[in-house]
Amino acid sequence: MAVDWQTFWLTLQLAATVSALLLLFGLPIAYWIAFSRWRWKFLVEAVVALPIVLPPTVLGFYVLVALGPRSPLGRWWTGLTGHTLAFTFTGLVIGSILYSLPFAVQPFAASFAGVDRKLIAASATLGASQLRTFLRVIAPLSIPGLVTGAALSFAHTMGEFGVVLMVGGNIPGVTRTVSIDIYDRVQATDYAGANQTAMVLLVLCFVLLTLVYGLNRKAWMIHPVK
């Protein structure tokens, strides 16, 4: 059996959705982490960084429990839509967002914190609100960090395995991603198919990251040199 393009399409959809949503939700979290002076802020930073060190199965397990029919969230969702969140694409998106959160929020927060505070002060004395200062000064000067965060969360979601297996299962066209597909093929001793699929994923990820870093040379220079 040749490469299953449906799983690639599904994986790309998942990664794109997750990085788009992380761009949306990650920005306010990163802004808060970069500028809050709350003394317990480090607790929030630790929680955000947790998915980096946690085994994906642990994270996946708790997400599964939280989405399942015995949790308040699962019950609320089932009451609303008539079906459970677990083993659906939406459930997969939720799990992936949590799993990739640090890969978006940390570059965002680092680049926000790297913006010269004097520029932010200047914007305020010129009458700009906090939102306007963010949109006109902080965000434009953080573009390398924003691109890095979006690219990393995209790539990270492309390659995830444990969380998908726990939350999504293995439903073709719904939750079967490329990494699951490869695992299945190896289990079924279809090494040729596994190899082809793995090679396509490898090349795809390489091309993607090359494009991002090529167009965004300063991506890793998160703290601007002053």
Next chain:
Amino acid sequence: MSSTRVPAQEVDSPPSVPATGSASLRGQFRKQIVAQGQEFVLEVAFEVSSGFTILFGPSGAGKTTLLDCIAGLTKPDSGTISIGERVLFDSSRSVDVASSKRRAGYVFQDLALFPHMTVEQNVAYGLQHLPHAERTRRTGLILDTFRIGHLARRNAREISGGERQRTALARALVTDPEVLLLDEPLAALDAAAKARIIDDLREWNRAHQIPNLYVTHSREEVFALGERVLVLDAGRIVAQGTPHEVMAAPQQETVAQLVGFENAFDAVVEAVRPERGTMMCRVEGDGGPLALETPLVRGGVGTLLRVGIRAGDILLATSPPVGLSARNVIPGRIKSLEQRDVIVSARVKCRVEMEVHLTLAARDSLQLEAGKEVWLVIKTHSCHLMQRSTD
């Protein structure tokens, strides 16, 4: 000493400065500062009316923090700040107007131009509330006033130091602020460029009449710009008045250190002569006591003072001078001569050792050299008296 100089313990109440056209800036607040590892308290009371007021002091005195408190970028621990009737900050009534609503123009030390915008976009930044046409008109106008109209489309990173300074000034002034805060904005410029910007800034001020608080540690800028000077040292206003009063006759040792007297000696009041408006002070030197006739200040015989004499205020004569108004004629001998750029610094031994500054021409026409016998001539009013620091 003239009555306009205010002793340190009396400066807590703002001086009564006649109000001119616009509202004056008043502040009375305290703030704990931790800077460069050391902790001190900024505790000030001041009133700044329209025109230029210089905030002068050594680095680390709290000048920038004082401006930040006015602009709302830093919150004082207690006190009040107001522009005319408008209260910006009042700790007792929990008033703390956001910096974006204070209408305080601020030109930062490093200018803080937005690096991703053009000169024009930088200047127009504070005018977002205006319709597009009005915004363009005002921006164009101020760009021309500050002679940077031709740079409008250039990126802020691509222009020269002087042009950046002008852009920062235009950006702050185009918003019609009620007070202008300038934190050493011209520090990086050469004298000629500085003078041109100062002229343009003065021109703008004639038309707008707002209080300007201008931070510097340069003596030249104090005299070039200032109508009034506040001297800040270690968080306190230690002197205030016109540049001439504050800079020429400092009352306090800290000010003397700032303005750099080359000659400063401990002295004791030996005799007071109110009928002549002078007193005699004794300076103990290695070669015995030296008597100096100085201006009259408060304090009787036995008061401990410090005498400061500028090296440029001392005359040198090669024969005993006669028929002079100067009260102090002191014989001595030249110990060494040293040329520094276009002045000659002579060290003269006369019981104490004094530094005297001369021109190259004076050295040559008097044929001065080490070992030559000379007479030092010092006017009474060239002897500046300060309280001796007791700690």
